[in-house]
Amino acid sequence: MPDPVAIAEPDWRARIRGSRLGNLTVLAVTALAVLIGSWLVMRPGDEAAPVAVSKVDVPGAAAAPVVGDQAPGFTATDLSGASVSLDGLRGRPVWLVFMATWCTGCRAEVPDVQGFHEQSGDEVEVIAVYVGEPATAVQPFADRLGLSFTQLPDGQTTLSSAYGVMGVPAHFFLDSAGVVQETRIGVLSPDQIDQAVAKVTV
Template sequence: MPKKIIGLVILAAMIAIVIIGAVKNNTSESDALNNMALGSDVDFLPTEEGLAKGEKAPDFQLTTLDGEVVTLSDYQGQKVILNFWATWCPPCRAEMPHMQNYFEEQAEEANVVILAVNLTTEDKGLKKIEDFVEEFELGFSIPMDDKGAVGSTYQAVSIPTSYMIDTKGRIQNKVVGPMDAPMMEQLVKEME
């Protein structure tokens, strides 16, 4: 009899975890929509947008770690690797040297911009982010998603998450997990 009770308690706990996760996820999406409606510092521009292959990537405006304002639509005419990351994420740490190598060796010739959006609301403070960028000597733009709205819009639940966006601003691929330079090269070629 006690084994049945323990089993039921464990089952109830697992169901509660699933329900809490689902409610939290819905709340995050609601918060992102409310931030957009309330005019947060992230501006989303109305277009025919979505996250499926071939759809226009949702536009946004963020401020980089260096204080520069970047708007995704300003890069139309160039290919964009839109990456979401945080300093505490081991796969992000593994990916960044590859991203920097790709940036240094191939990005300019391939007409590619890298926007590595830091999920600032999920990170451990500005100093940690600055130290991370310095450690890996990152030379590409680091937009700061300090409200969490862009990461939510792009469904960056598991990180790193990257979107490959073509010269017309349309999503061509989504990669969940770390990429290496050859993988980036291949994905960029597929956008041609």
């Protein structure tokens, strides 16, 4: 049997393979391809992208209300010392955002929450509930970020327990009758916020 004929490698390929610069070029092209592929799979705003959730300790937490449930009533004190109650908000949709000042996902999301509040005005009552945190922790956080929607410290986790919150950020969207129409866990994109709010403003 005749010996197999060796196929000569093109000169340009041999030169690249044998040079350090060529090796670096191949590595760079490969890395770029991986990055582009990753972006296509997990690009910003993709529904499949992972959401950031931080676990919180809420002793005796009840079962979280689900879509169709009447939202648990509450009365709490905001940063100005005013009383805020769910009964007093009847007739207006409410967006409850359970969060924490130390929560990375909450910090990333809160500018979009503030932006929605500024854009929507009084159409939806936006309320942030700070799980396990007193007013002394919440006030400087809200001041630093210029948050103008309602801020409720929940140092004793009373409100968080009533809503069964186990991780933050957690979102409950209530219609004008106080019925839960949407729940979400994790950081929401502006598009996801609009989609959820649409369910309580129809």
